[in-house]
Amino acid sequence: MSGNQKDVGDDAPSLHHDRPNWWVHGLLTIAAMISVFPLLRILGVSLRPGDKIFSTELELLPESPTIANYVEVLTDTNFFLWLFNSLVITGLTALIGVCLAATAAYALSRYKFPGRATMLIFLMATQMMPAVVLLLPLYFMLQKMQLINSYAGVIVAYCVTTLPFTIWLLKGYFDTVPRSLEEAAQVDGLTEIGSFWRIVLPLSTPSLAIAALFCVTQAWNEYIVARVVLQSSELYTWPMGLFELQGEFDTRWGLFAAASVLVTIPVVAVFLYSSKWLLSGLTLGGVKG
């Protein structure tokens, strides 16, 4: 895979010889403006002074910008608590998810055993089903296990929803690692499990990173399940906190905007930075199989 892991776009030549016309650039500029518009808007709103929050002016930058909203978000709301909760949940989901997925994917990639194809299709099928359809029985199950209102409940739910995809992704990658490497190592006296640990895993760190990143983005941005499982406000993740702020539109619109900017900038930065690997991994594991 490392051979065809090229960036989708930058180095490839244009399809056509003719010089791009001005209208191509014009259309792309309009599209780009529409796509970044909400981000710029919340940036603008977050800088507005308190008495101008509801102005209907269309300018992006307000007249007298102020960082008062940011100060208030950081001091007057539970912003850090929300971030902390999200961090713990996301970190543990990625850790547990990747460990379980890597071992399972290796077995599915390297060994033939009865039920293997069924297992792969079963994993695929769980992806077709929305989490919401199973959320109610899962909720009761977690309630009986006393896991409602704890990190564990959400983490368990996230691990299960991300596992099928990460297993497929990693299996696709392991399939491309030449088997001869392991055979050579086993001739030299390495055990089967040792060749997984010492040879296949180190060779596939990029795909492990993609899998972890997938878990992180899923868990970090999730709202629907978290809202059901986490009920006490000291366990709120940041999407739940934002929803609270935005719900009371009349009073705290500026706070919502400031908090949004604070969580969005790092997420967008990570996404853009990692998008080449993420996208190539997506086509490799998810679509092409």
Added chain:
Amino acid sequence: MIPVSTLADAFYLLAATILMVAALEFSLWWIWTFWTHRLFIPASAGVGSVGLWAAAQAGFLASPVRAALIGAGAGLLAGLLGRFAIRGRYRLPVLLLAPAFSAVSLLVIYPFVFQFRLAFAGLNMFTMADWLAGGELGWVGFRNFVSVFTTSPLQTISFWGLLGRTFVWTGVNLVFHVGFGLALALLLARVVRGRGIYRTLLVIPWAMPQVVAVLAWRGEFHPQFGFVNAFLHTFGIPSVNWWSDPVPVFISCIIVNIWLGIPFMMIVFLGGLQSIPKSYYEAAAIDGASALRQFREITLPMLRPVVVPSVTLGTIWTFNNINVIYLMTGQNGGNEYADILVSALYKSAFAYSRFSFSAAFAVVIFAILIAITLIWMKVSRGTESVVAR
């Protein structure tokens, strides 16, 4: 400010996970190592019994005696299986697969079965406390299924209304996603200078956390202070009540979801476009084919392998999309003007607390999903390449 108890909770979870995986791996290792031993079966029963008894002593299970008996039974069964069915084969793959697979099965298959049980029970917000305290679930036959089709899952809209709206939602969104995605990919493929910048800006909707993007759009649709109405005013169009008039609510949800979904299609199509060899176009140009003809005869057929899986994925995601609709309409009591099947399910379960009704509703939705999947598999044979390996 950060409560210590929540941190302890996290460590506890990690330790419990490691312990459970270790116990699972140990029992499997036991079966695969000693299956030829003379005392294997009785010893398995003994190990299982002691194991569960210890777990009961540690407080994980209620009754130590019952736990020991269950453990003995399970150990006996595992021993028999190991001796006569497995016979020492496939040791390593099963050891590797066991943790992930048992987690997925426990949390997918058990809720799935329990869903059916729930659908035939009479659980709602009034009987719930009794049931949680140890009461019986009871049976009510097909009553819940009947009421899915005869009463409203929300307040007024019927099941058929929701179903129709779901198809409109999926169709409209997908047409715009594919259309705009393809158009933007074609435009991007034509420019050389500045392509990286355009692409970066155009994937922002995908990169932004959905919660932020949708809530920000919701603010822009505010009837009084939002940007959309202010923008319409400059053209002399009167205010539209995007928050509470039935049709505008649905339209605003569709607009937001279209905005969110275009980048994925665009990136996938761009990758597909760039894998088409340039020489095809050169040959066609020498033969005098027009740009439109080149598009129809080269670009579209060559894009097919990319289009089929991405449209499949797009359909599933759009059909099952609950984020956009819930975040746009879920606050302050909310309204039901934009709800599709899955978001109505979520609301009827967790906002209206009609548990058994929602379980029956979920079973019906699940049947619809299966029917669609089967039809789609027949039509596109899209899964062939995926399962072939």
